Amino acid sequence: MTDLSERYGRRATPRWVWPLVAVLGISVGVAWAAWVAWDDVPPYQAEVFGYEVESDELTSITVNVYRSEDDLPLECEVYAQAENKAVVGETIIEVPADPRHTRVRADIVTEQRATTATLRACEPA
Template sequence: MTDLEARYGRHRRTTPRWLWPVVATIGISIGVAWAAWASWSDVPAHQARVHSYEVLDDRTTKVDLEIFYDEPVALTCRVFAQSQDKVVVGERTIEVPASSKSQTRVVAEIRTERRAVTAVLDSCDAA
């Protein structure tokens, strides 16, 4: 027995050395599996984006939506027009009929309360 053992006592390990690395490995594996499941579980059957927009005048903005389908489904898309200070100056809900094509484009006009500088797609959900 050394002086330190006599003074402070002998420390006995109560858990095996391999326990914490195994717990960490299992925890990380569960986290990665959950993240993969969460990212693939709610993949919609469609995707939409603003292909282009054009500010026609102080009261009108034209927006061109591009929609990609995995399966035919009717959609309700909501678009906004924003001014230079990022205030929403107009909005419109666009009904898009189901299409058997894999890609389609829809053009619509948004009435605005003042001049817009951009058009933004807010959402595009199944109708």
């Protein structure tokens, strides 16, 4: 009988090394991605709750605002669009600093009938 290690050679590294390296690499990648995603969260968020086209000259919009800080007043810019996607009206909503979670409503005066109302951005006042 011949020794198989002499005939075929020995493995330089054990079989468990590469799966361990893969698991460690994936773990580090997931931890880094979570850290980056968590780091970029602003202290406020806003979303359109709803809108209503009142007439050819008026559209109302309701915006929900969520904040992690009590004393952060915001200004939210909203606009109305016509069927051809043209902006037909816009306004700025001033959101008071308190309470943390609030719903604000605003009227947008339009130059022609709108089909939708959208939130462009919110920024600290």
